[in-house]
Amino acid sequence: MGRSKITLEQVRHVALLARLSLAPDEEDRIRANMDEILDYIDKLNELSTDGIEPTAQVGDAGTPTRADAVTNHPAADAMLANAPARERGFFKVPKIID
Amino acid sequence: MAPSSELNCLTISEAAERLRRREFSVLELTRACLERIAAVDPKLNAFITVTEEEAMAQAEAADRRLKAGAAATLCGIPLGIKDIYCTAGMRTTCASKILENFVPPFDASVIAKLRREGAVFVGKTNMDEFAMGSSTENSAFGPTANPHDLTRVAGGSSGGSAAAVAADECLGALGTDTGGSIREPAAFCGVVGIKPTYSRVSRYGVVAYASSLDQVGPFSKSVRDAAILLRTLAGEDPQDSTCSARPVPDYERGLTGDVKGLRIGVPKEFFVEGMQPEVEKAVRAMLKQYESMGATTREISLPHSSYAIACYYIVATAEASANLARYDGVRYGLRERAEDNVELNEKTRERGFGAEVKRRIMLGTFALSAGYYDAYYLKAMRVRTLIRRDFERAFENCDVIVTPVAPTTAFRLGEKMSDPLTMYLSDIFTISVNLAGLPGLSMPCGYDANNLPIGMQIIGPQFSEEMVLRVGDALERSGAATLRRPAL
Numbered sequence A: 001m002g003r004s005k006i007t008l009e010q011v012r013h014v015a016l017l018a019r020l021s022l023a024p025d026e027e028d029r030i031r032a033n034m035d036e037i038l039d040y041i042d043k044l045n046e047l048s049t050d051g052i053e054p055t056a057q058v059g060d061a062g063t064p065t066r067a068d069a070v071t072n073h074p075a076a077d078a079m080l081a082n083a084p085a086r087e088r089g090f091f092k093v094p095k096i097i098d
Numbered sequence B: 001m002a003p004s005s006e007l008n009c010l011t012i013s014e015a016a017e018r019l020r021r022r023e024f025s026v027l028e029l030t031r032a033c034l035e036r037i038a039a040v041d042p043k044l045n046a047f048i049t050v051t052e053e054e055a056m057a058q059a060e061a062a063d064r065r066l067k068a069g070a071a072a073t074l075c076g077i078p079l080g081i082k083d084i085y086c087t088a089g090m091r092t093t094c095a096s097k098i099l100e101n102f103v104p105p106f107d108a109s110v111i112a113k114l115r116r117e118g119a120v121f122v123g124k125t126n127m128d129e130f131a132m133g134s135s136t137e138n139s140a141f142g143p144t145a146n147p148h149d150l151t152r153v154a155g156g157s158s159g160g161s162a163a164a165v166a167a168d169e170c171l172g173a174l175g176t177d178t179g180g181s182i183r184e185p186a187a188f189c190g191v192v193g194i195k196p197t198y199s200r201v202s203r204y205g206v207v208a209y210a211s212s213l214d215q216v217g218p219f220s221k222s223v224r225d226a227a228i229l230l231r232t233l234a235g236e237d238p239q240d241s242t243c244s245a246r247p248v249p250d251y252e253r254g255l256t257g258d259v260k261g262l263r264i265g266v267p268k269e270f271f272v273e274g275m276q277p278e279v280e281k282a283v284r285a286m287l288k289q290y291e292s293m294g295a296t297t298r299e300i301s302l303p304h305s306s307y308a309i310a311c312y313y314i315v316a317t318a319e320a321s322a323n324l325a326r327y328d329g330v331r332y333g334l335r336e337r338a339e340d341n342v343e344l345n346e347k348t349r350e351r352g353f354g355a356e357v358k359r360r361i362m363l364g365t366f367a368l369s370a371g372y373y374d375a376y377y378l379k380a381m382r383v384r385t386l387i388r389r390d391f392e393r394a395f396e397n398c399d400v401i402v403t404p405v406a407p408t409t410a411f412r413l414g415e416k417m418s419d420p421l422t423m424y425l426s427d428i429f430t431i432s433v434n435l436a437g438l439p440g441l442s443m444p445c446g447y448d449a450n451n452l453p454i455g456m457q458i459i460g461p462q463f464s465e466e467m468v469l470r471v472g473d474a475l476e477r478s479g480a481a482t483l484r485r486p487a488l
Helices: A008-017 A024-046 A076-080 B012-020 B026-044 B052-068 B109-117 B159-166 B183-189 B223-233 B277-292 B305-326 B341-352 B355-368 B373-394 B420-427 B431-436 B465-478
Strands: B047-050 B078-082 B120-125 B149-153 B172-177 B192-195 B215-220 B263-267 B296-300 B400-404 B440-447 B453-459
Touching: A008 A024, A008 B355, A024 B305, A024 B355, A024 B373, A024 B420, B012 B026, B012 B223, B026 B047, B026 B052, B026 B078, B026 B120, B026 B159, B047 B159, B052 B120, B078 B159, B109 B223, B120 B159, B159 B172, B159 B183, B159 B215, B172 B192, B172 B223, B183 B192, B183 B440, B183 B453, B192 B223, B192 B465, B215 B223, B223 B440, B223 B465, B263 B277, B277 B296, B277 B400, B277 B440, B277 B453, B277 B465, B305 B355, B305 B373, B305 B420, B305 B431, B355 B373, B373 B431, B400 B465, B440 B465, B453 B465
Parallel strands: B078 B120, B078 B172, B263 B296, B263 B400
Antiparallel strands: B047 B120, B172 B215, B192 B215, B192 B440, B400 B453, B440 B453
16 A cells, blocks of 8 residues: 555544543543554445545535525524533633733 | 333324324323333333423413414423433433433423424433443443344343333433444334434534434334334534534425335345344345335445444544543542542542543544544545445436445443444445435344344435335335334
């Protein structure tokens, strides 16, 4: 296979993109898993796909439009009921900007 | 199926008819299911949440409707609901720690439809976390055991629903199928399950895993019951723009028992080395049965089948990595303490997601990341086109395609947990059907030497559910394949 092995650095970069703070033993395990799975996935390269259109969707609904009208009713309390932290009508999070 | 005096063992069509004749009440029927759950679920763990109070209230309301007359077929029918469906006021965990205490403020569209018909929900069933798995072992609430052998898996990801129906804890259940998550557990537990055409059923309010593949579908004890459930589930929904506006046939009326002249395609690629010989033997016996009923069989080829799993694990994980970005500890679900917002997201997700979910998020994020998009994601979408075309060509020469559901019967709990790739391969016969967006029915077609059920899959062209169900029902009527009750 022409692919070079996934490195720990790559795993850490992808984990940052995915917002996962992996423990060291998890990093190692996921690196090994990704290598094995990508080796398997590399079999797709046996196929020539030049000029083949990609399939993103298989349903028959197309891209329908609807009237630009508000259909949901304000229900702030119901929507906030599951919030881990709230204050008045808002979701509360740690300070984002100093 | 052997006749049984236990109400919870009835099929939906039998129960609906007898409820109308007032032979028993919905309350009695619901109580029978709840008692069965209390008796056997400690062994099975098919349910994450049993909703006894709500079920009894729904049962009372259904009894009133039946007394008033003109109630829908599903009025008063106790169902299990995979814990992936948003149910207003009823905890919805998706078998994840990250949603352990999530109580949705709204119903999924299909849940609302079932409520309108007066169905009774006995509880939320166990599953692989975020529907990622083939064994229901990736659940934050522990694995589900197979009712036919408690040391074996129920299949996944909708393993709780399949086990609950097989164990007569309810009369039918809802699942979802992204790569085989209805059909494989149905096969392992010896019940009927159908994954409809992509876009046939609304996905609004169903926790998203891979949006171009996910589809809603029912589990039941007969093909007729699957037709009855699908008739209610299917149809247009303004809340889901991918949902088809095509009219929904009356699938139950389509069950004529007639398969004369039907052309059955048998893909040579699906009878592969490494398959349990009893599985092939059972499916081939059913093909003979169909021939004796006036159908013809012919060998066909789906040349790109062996690429389906590789294609799927890029497409599905890429979509999952985007869909699961919403679990960030801000608006609902688990939140870990942190000094800043990025740390809050990272710690919450690290603590809240299980190993398989993290693995798939990582793989999908990698496949979409700068420098790898073309080599993986775009490549997989092109291969998906080839897989779709294989089926289009095949259906020029046959009406339905018949295959095994899985290469083996239910494997042992723990057997494949340390090896994700081997686990992925258990979906080898189901995954291409999702990639092509086709309907696939899974039904019992025999038992192996250990008395474990074997499943047969009937695949049709898009929107051919009526025919697929008719073909399955015809086999059921012939008596060639019967359901066996597990000795629990």
